[in-house]
Amino acid sequence: KQEVTQIPAALSVPEGENLVLNCSFTDSAIYNLQWFRQDPGKGLTSLLLIQSSQREQTSGRLNASLDKSSGRSTLYIAASQPGDSATYLCAVRRDNAGNMLTFGGGTRLMVKP
Amino acid sequence: GAGVSQSPSNKVTEKGKDVELRCDPISGHTALYWYRQSLGQGLEFLIYFQGNSAPDKSGLPSDRFSAERTGGSVSTLTIQRTQQEDSAVYLCASSSQRAYRTDTQYFGPGTRLTVL
Numbered sequence: 521k522q523e524v525t526q527i528p529a530a531l532s533v534p535e536g537e538n539l540v541l542n543c544s545f546t547d548s549a550i551y552n553l554q555w556f557r558q559d560p561g562k563g564l565t566s567l568l569l570i571q572s573s574q575r576e577q578t579s580g581r582l583n584a585s586l587d588k589s590s591g592r593s594t595l596y597i598a599a600s601q602p603g604d605s606a607t608y609l610c611a612v613r614r615d616n617a618g619n620m621l622t623f624g625g626g627t628r629l630m631v632k633p
Numbered sequence: 634g635a636g637v638s639q640s641p642s643n644k645v646t647e648k649g650k651d652v653e654l655r656c657d658p659i660s661g662h663t664a665l666y667w668y669r670q671s672l673g674q675g676l677e678f679l680i681y682f683q684g685n686s687a688p689d690k691s692g693l694p695s696d697r698f699s700a701e702r703t704g705g706s707v708s709t710l711t712i713q714r715t716q717q718e719d720s721a722v723y724l725c726a727s728s729s730q731r732a733y734r735t736d737t738q739y740f741g742p743g744t745r746l747t748v749l
Contacts, residue, residue: 563743
């Protein structure tokens, strides 16, 4: 059974800092990995999707990397802003086993002005 | 265009009552997913629809839970004889499935269910 773990569970940083969120998964047979953002009381917004054959994806100040063989992904946020405060979730889609996503527990990020 | 919508946004019910949660996916999206987000449990998969059929129901926690999708569009998640442990946010997502490996799931705002 796939298990996804995110570390740290919570993180508080001052505005302007660069930061890294970590995600690990136990079964490397994945189709892709997605990073989502969830704001309080709202649904999930997809940030980046990395295919199993890719090493990284970038969007603006966000960069996500994937090391499938070691079962790890990182989300790098450059020059953090208070508006980045949210819960960040990573999710993996299993290889050839339907389309369900298995989510990590999330990292709750607070960026202080 | 409109995103995934869910109704109601909040539902408070008494233990033992039945509830229906509705999801309207993005127009044209053939795949639809239900997830549950419980305090302390994280996000867990419930059921997946491709068109009107559900090839993967593996996440439904008990036979009190059922879901259907009609016309390849709207889906309803029904919980019978609700229990307090059913309290959670129920999230719906849809995807286009045009590019199997690259499809992104788009999530609705969720329905917060509270069972008293």
